[in-house]
Amino acid sequence: AQSVAQPEDQVNVAEGNPLTVKCTYSVSGNPYLFWYVQYPNRGLQFLLKYITGDNLVKGSYGFEAEFNKSQTSFHLKKPSALVSDSALYFCAVRDRRRGSQGNLIFGKGTKLSVKP
Amino acid sequence: SQTIHQWPATLVQPVGSPLSLECTVEGTSNPNLYWYRQAAGRGLQLLFYSVGIGQISSEVPQNLSASRPQDRQFILSSKKLLLSDSGFYLCAWSAGTGANVLTFGAGSRLTVL
Known part of the structure; x- marks a missing residue:
């Protein structure tokens, strides 16, 4: 089965x-992996994203994964919160099953709370 | 550049009333279009997607329907709303699938009373 797991409901830093x-993640074939962020009452x-190549991917706002x-993992990281x-x-993975439209499968989300 | 517009941003409707949420994309042609629902500020549920005009695929059976009357317009509808239809509805588009990024609208918050 194609799936994504985010084991932590909340992370406090x-x-x-x-x-x-x-x-x-669990997916057949090579995975296409994505990270999205959602601020309150906003879209994602x-x-x-990771498609192929270097295992360390750098993205927006200083994040990397x-x-x-x-380990079938794609952890999101930032050196200084x-x-x-x-x-x-x-976290999301592209559905690679035959017959699917390649839609994204999303995890349940992790709430990140950064305290001053 | 491409932009996605979604409206209304907020909607309060009585049970049994109809619904129409609209989404339009600018700056691209023949996009894949999607409707997601997010309940309780958490997980995303894919409701509908469309790869072309008049082509709608439904992921889950429900009280809602979708239509794509024009290439860059995607509409989410209901004839009679239920309490359980309350939630945050997100429209999104992508240029095909594969490695292409999904771009989301700002969302529409629906409260059914």
Whole structure:
């Protein structure tokens, strides 16, 4: 089955500390992986994606994510968190099943709270 | 550049009333279009997607329907709203699938009373 798991409902980090938001996936074939961020009462914004190549992907607002094929993970990271990073983060994988339209499968989201 | 517009931003409707949410995309042609619902500020549920005019695929059976009367217009409708239809509705578009990024509108908050 094609799926995405975000094991943490909430992550709390102090401002200035590094942050990690976890994501694991299950998909047939090579995965196309994405991270999105959602601020309150807003649509989702694209942060970064992994298609192929370098396992460390750099994206918007200083975020990066590391693709780990052996662990089927795509964790989102940032070296130094800001209070303004507080938001809901979604991991997603492209559905690669035959007959699908390649729609994105989203995780349930992780709420990141950065305290001053 | 491409932009996506979604309206109304907020809607309060009585049970049994009709619904129409509209989404339009500018600056591209033949986009894939999507309607998602987000309940309780969390997970996203894909409701409908469209790969062309008049082509609608439904992911889950429900009280809602979608239509694509023009290339860059996607409408979400209901004839009679239920309480359970309350939620945050998001329209999105992509240039095909594969590695292409999904771009979302700002969302429409529907409250059914």
